[in-house]
Amino acid sequence: MTQVSMTVNGRAVSGEVEGRTLLVQFLREGLGLTGTHVGCDTSQCGACVVHVDGKAVKACAVFALDLQGAEVRTIEGMANADGSLSVIQQAFQDHHGLQCGFCTPGMVMSAAALLAENPKPSEAEVRKYLEGNLCRCTGYHNIVKAVLAASGQDVAAIAAE
Amino acid sequence: MPKDHGIGASQKRREDLRFLTGRGRYTDDINLPGQLYAAFVRSTVAHGRINAVDTATAAAMPGVVRVFTAADFAAVGGLPCGWQVTDRHGKPMLEPKHPVLAEGKVRHVGDPIALVVAETAEQARDAAEAVILDIAELPPVLDMKAAVAGGPLVHDELGSNLCYDWGFVEENREAVDAAIRSAHHVTTLELVNNRLVPNAMEPRCAVGDYNPATDETTLYTTSQNPHVIRLLMGAFVLGVPEHKLRVVAPDVGGGFGSKIYHYAEEAAVTFAARALRRPVKWTASRSESFITDAQGRDHVTKIELALDREGHFLAVRTETYANMGAYLSTFAPCIPTWLHGTLMAGNYRTPLIYVNVKAVFTNTVPVDAYRGAGRPEATFQLERVIDKAARELGMDPIELRRRNFITEFPYQTPVALVYDTGNYHATMDRLAEIADLAGFEKRRQESAAKGLLRGLGVNCYIEACGIAPSNLVGQLGARAGLYESATVRVNATGGVVVMTGSHSHGQGHETTFAQVIAEMIGIPESQVEIVHGDTANTPMGMGTYGSRSIAVGGSAMVRAASKIIAKAKKIAAHLLEASDSDIELKDGKFTVAGTDKSVDWGSVCLAAYVPHNYPLADLEPGLEETAFYDPANFTFPSGAYACEVEVDPETGKVTVARFAAADDFGNVINPMIVDGQVHGGIAQGIGQALLETCAYDENGQLVTGSYMDYAMPRADDVPFYAVDHSCATPCTHNPLGVKGCGEAGAIGSPPAVVNAVIDALQRAGHTHVTHIDMPLSPARVWAAMQH
Numbered sequence A: 001m002t003q004v005s006m007t008v009n010g011r012a013v014s015g016e017v018e019g020r021t022l023l024v025q026f027l028r029e030g031l032g033l034t035g036t037h038v039g040c041d042t043s044q045c046g047a048c049v050v051h052v053d054g055k056a057v058k059a060c061a062v063f064a065l066d067l068q069g070a071e072v073r074t075i076e077g078m079a080n081a082d083g084s085l086s087v088i089q090q091a092f093q094d095h096h097g098l099q100c101g102f103c104t105p106g107m108v109m110s111a112a113a114l115l116a117e118n119p120k121p122s123e124a125e126v127r128k129y130l131e132g133n134l135c136r137c138t139g140y141h142n143i144v145k146a147v148l149a150a151s152g153q154d155v156a157a158i159a160a161e
Numbered sequence B: 001m002p003k004d005h006g007i008g009a010s011q012k013r014r015e016d017l018r019f020l021t022g023r024g025r026y027t028d029d030i031n032l033p034g035q036l037y038a039a040f041v042r043s044t045v046a047h048g049r050i051n052a053v054d055t056a057t058a059a060a061m062p063g064v065v066r067v068f069t070a071a072d073f074a075a076v077g078g079l080p081c082g083w084q085v086t087d088r089h090g091k092p093m094l095e096p097k098h099p100v101l102a103e104g105k106v107r108h109v110g111d112p113i114a115l116v117v118a119e120t121a122e123q124a125r126d127a128a129e130a131v132i133l134d135i136a137e138l139p140p141v142l143d144m145k146a147a148v149a150g151g152p153l154v155h156d157e158l159g160s161n162l163c164y165d166w167g168f169v170e171e172n173r174e175a176v177d178a179a180i181r182s183a184h185h186v187t188t189l190e191l192v193n194n195r196l197v198p199n200a201m202e203p204r205c206a207v208g209d210y211n212p213a214t215d216e217t218t219l220y221t222t223s224q225n226p227h228v229i230r231l232l233m234g235a236f237v238l239g240v241p242e243h244k245l246r247v248v249a250p251d252v253g254g255g256f257g258s259k260i261y262h263y264a265e266e267a268a269v270t271f272a273a274r275a276l277r278r279p280v281k282w283t284a285s286r287s288e289s290f291i292t293d294a295q296g297r298d299h300v301t302k303i304e305l306a307l308d309r310e311g312h313f314l315a316v317r318t319e320t321y322a323n324m325g326a327y328l329s330t331f332a333p334c335i336p337t338w339l340h341g342t343l344m345a346g347n348y349r350t351p352l353i354y355v356n357v358k359a360v361f362t363n364t365v366p367v368d369a370y371r372g373a374g375r376p377e378a379t380f381q382l383e384r385v386i387d388k389a390a391r392e393l394g395m396d397p398i399e400l401r402r403r404n405f406i407t408e409f410p411y412q413t414p415v416a417l418v419y420d421t422g423n424y425h426a427t428m429d430r431l432a433e434i435a436d437l438a439g440f441e442k443r444r445q446e447s448a449a450k451g452l453l454r455g456l457g458v459n460c461y462i463e464a465c466g467i468a469p470s471n472l473v474g475q476l477g478a479r480a481g482l483y484e485s486a487t488v489r490v491n492a493t494g495g496v497v498v499m500t501g502s503h504s505h506g507q508g509h510e511t512t513f514a515q516v517i518a519e520m521i522g523i524p525e526s527q528v529e530i531v532h533g534d535t536a537n538t539p540m541g542m543g544t545y546g547s548r549s550i551a552v553g554g555s556a557m558v559r560a561a562s563k564i565i566a567k568a569k570k571i572a573a574h575l576l577e578a579s580d581s582d583i584e585l586k587d588g589k590f591t592v593a594g595t596d597k598s599v600d601w602g603s604v605c606l607a608a609y610v611p612h613n614y615p616l617a618d619l620e621p622g623l624e625e626t627a628f629y630d631p632a633n634f635t636f637p638s639g640a641y642a643c644e645v646e647v648d649p650e651t652g653k654v655t656v657a658r659f660a661a662a663d664d665f666g667n668v669i670n671p672m673i674v675d676g677q678v679h680g681g682i683a684q685g686i687g688q689a690l691l692e693t694c695a696y697d698e699n700g701q702l703v704t705g706s707y708m709d710y711a712m713p714r715a716d717d718v719p720f721y722a723v724d725h726s727c728a729t730p731c732t733h734n735p736l737g738v739k740g741c742g743e744a745g746a747i748g749s750p751p752a753v754v755n756a757v758i759d760a761l762q763r764a765g766h767t768h769v770t771h772i773d774m775p776l777s778p779a780r781v782w783a784a785m786q787h
Helices: A024-032 A086-094 A104-117 A123-133 A141-150 A155-160 B016-020 B119-127 B144-148 B168-180 B226-238 B266-274 B286-292 B373-391 B397-404 B424-434 B437-450 B471-476 B511-522 B549-576 B602-610 B672-689 B743-765 B779-783
Strands: A004-007 A010-015 A050-053 A055-058 A071-073 B034-044 B048-055 B065-069 B111-120 B130-135 B161-168 B185-193 B203-211 B216-221 B245-248 B280-283 B299-307 B311-323 B352-361 B454-463 B484-490 B497-499 B528-531 B581-585 B588-594 B598-600 B624-629 B638-647 B653-665 B721-725
Touching: A010 A024, A024 A050, A050 A104, A050 B034, A071 B286, A071 B311, A071 B624, A071 B638, A086 A104, A086 A141, A086 B016, A104 B016, A123 A141, A141 A155, A155 B299, B034 B119, B034 B266, B034 B286, B034 B721, B048 B280, B065 B119, B065 B266, B111 B119, B111 B226, B111 B266, B111 B549, B119 B581, B144 B352, B168 B245, B168 B299, B168 B311, B168 B352, B185 B373, B203 B266, B216 B226, B226 B245, B226 B266, B226 B653, B245 B454, B266 B280, B286 B598, B299 B373, B299 B484, B311 B373, B373 B454, B373 B743, B397 B424, B397 B454, B424 B437, B424 B454, B424 B638, B424 B653, B424 B721, B437 B653, B454 B743, B497 B511, B511 B528, B511 B549, B549 B588, B549 B598, B549 B602, B549 B624, B588 B602, B598 B602, B638 B743, B672 B721, B672 B743, B743 B779
Parallel strands: A004 A071, B034 B280, B216 B245, B311 B352, B497 B528, B653 B721
Antiparallel strands: A004 A010, A050 A055, A050 A071, B034 B111, B048 B130, B065 B111, B161 B352, B185 B299, B203 B216, B203 B280, B299 B311, B454 B638, B484 B497, B484 B624, B581 B588, B588 B598, B638 B653
16 A cells, blocks of 8 residues: 545545555545546546546546646536536536436536637537547437537527527 | 426426535445445356356455355345246246356356455455356357257256247237238338347446344345335345335436346345345446346347238237346346337237247346337337338338328227327427428438438337336236335425435436425425435335336325325314315415415414314324325327438448437426436437447357447437427326326337438438348448448
8 A cells, every 4th residue: 555645626635545546446435525436447438537637537547646746626626616516517407418417527527628628619529529428318418508508609509400 | 488387397407416516425425334345256158057166265365254155145035037927828937046146057148156245345356356166168049049949058947948939919810910911012021129238327336234233234226116126135035024124226327227127236245244244335347237237128020011002001910039138137028028019009000910029048148128128129110110111112101100190099009008198190290390301302412412321210109108007017927016106294394305116316306206296285396305215214116117207106296295285275274264175275375265364385284293273183183195106007108200310321321410309298397307308318219220239249258348349329429309299198097197208219219210221221222221230330331232
């Protein structure tokens, strides 16, 4: 076991991990941050997406020990300071972009990363970017709408085309 | 003006706040003090004889607490099957034992052989790899026709791989044969309904817990129906009485059928927790899900449709081989029979129907209900053969359907069902509008200008939901009742808690059920709380599947709330010194009819619990009622779907360009949520039609065992969908007039996609291409165009 220290959602944290401990295990089991989910074992589903140093990362594909000193942000750190939903989270609720909620944390984290890179994506760009996030409930319709809405675009007009 | 509250309002979901902030509580999020971790040792071969299981090395490894094998489960029952089908000769189906851990033989890749329990998940996994298996591999049987033609036996003691040979309606068989012999035209289609993996995004998980001080056992599990699991596991497997057994299904990350069944892992971790007196947790890896979650579909079918000179349907005859896999999953036998054969009338007046289904054991993962469950299989073959018939007769496929639509209700089909309501012409009219069918030709030319082949596929569907009248399903072989329950508890200050036997795992019941209660009483939805998923605080209920929650669970809730309102009116009458027959409840206020005398909801609730001024001689204090609702009939949602595809003639790649769904769900509680249910179903149907298949190689190894091989629909595989449910004919036999909407999208969409691809190829001159089996991968479509 080795000591690892990083910043998670603005808070300095540390813990003992094995060399094989994945970031997602450290978050879920070490820190009790169970909002980040594990939906597969091949880094395909995206339920575990978090931000590491501002970039979207699949937390099942990186070892905790490789993140000494890193800045990590998870779904638990996405709401506004007063606890209200952020623009992206609110758009997911407003447009019914989630059903069972299991893929949702990863979707929100990916969407946030997309909008940070590309503040006004086209529908096709949203769909392409979210290729690494599987959802079995929504058929993606309302997720894509939610991301477009969060970017400030007129969703009704785009979806009606 | 759309409503802003109550029934019919697109209320935002209250569930979303916890899911959007990482505060959901799924089973894998639960960790109990002193918890141990379980890992299963599973068969790596499809069929084999177990000579020895050597656990000595594993048991001595760091952190290992115990290794269980089949011998430890000798006194435990097998996993029960919940439905007994009777074959066409009146004999019960062949029913093998399904042990918790494999005894003597392994029968599919993934069959559990041993259970390692250790202090950490990693230690359990490491030790599981150290269990030494001596298994003599046997030839597997995978092809269904080979399995019934004398292939190796999956279950030696049964003497056959044919679970049952079912005929429906058996008395119609000769008349159907005669009608087909003498018909003007018979269209024949042979097809495969591809095996699918449900793939709820949350892998299954189970945590067993035992308190020796109270002798209480608790199972936390990813289930769509915790009460059913408690009954099956307690009474049939572990012998734990229900009052000492609690099953909790907390937030569940999707089910689609795969989380209905009682699985070996649930019983195994509960057994281990009782034996070790410590909590035991197992979480499936996705690779494990692929080889243990019950799979769906997998039918091989020949269908014949007989028509007269004018295109009227005269008879339908089908022969289907339905794969059961290696064991009978909880409801497996009823899916290809009662949920499939009874749907073969579709939306049409076909006077004579005969359905033959041969259910077959193979060395594959068990098959059971997956979203739609039998109804997609029925719809696909019927709507495909109708399209083929239209082409053969030179008729427009929509016109051929319209010519045969059922138009008068109630309608008794020749396959046992009585449709209460529907309006298939109106639904098709609505589809034509939302799909802009009139604009297809222009869009086809635009595609052609890009070098792409555009095709249009249209079809209808009917489903039987709201499962189901208990006395009827009992006659059909169900070993359970299929009512639903609800307790409505009103608190002293007027807040309402509904404890429902339904279970929500994405459907948004906490929002929609509250809308119904708020509307009935006339109070804000924020005063209503919905509790579900825990046998300790909900009445015995059958859970959520088959689009039944609002139709059956909602009806139970309405019935309980009606009892509450009736009692509250008596209390109000006492307070207002009037007769209870004169009391009206509106907007949360009880009024004496025709007067301005009134008392509000909160005062009546308070009087019920502080009964100082109260008719104690005639009425008990308190305001809490329970109701069980057993439906009088199924509900019959129906719809018409249209798909437009573009086919790349160079590669065979199919792109879904447009998709429209016009559904009749009867009354709708929350249109936003209903739209979302349809969207998700459509994506699963497009997945089945174009992308997904569960493939085994000749050794019975699952080739599509991960998301790298099993092609799930992704965001850029699908378009925006046009969905509409304004054509509504309310159900006549439940109090809300609702029909259910959960499965429609997955039932109606596969034939639309395939019909569209065939249409595209036909228009491009590939007139020999009358069918391509799903999934319509680029390779298959390209190959079809080469002949």
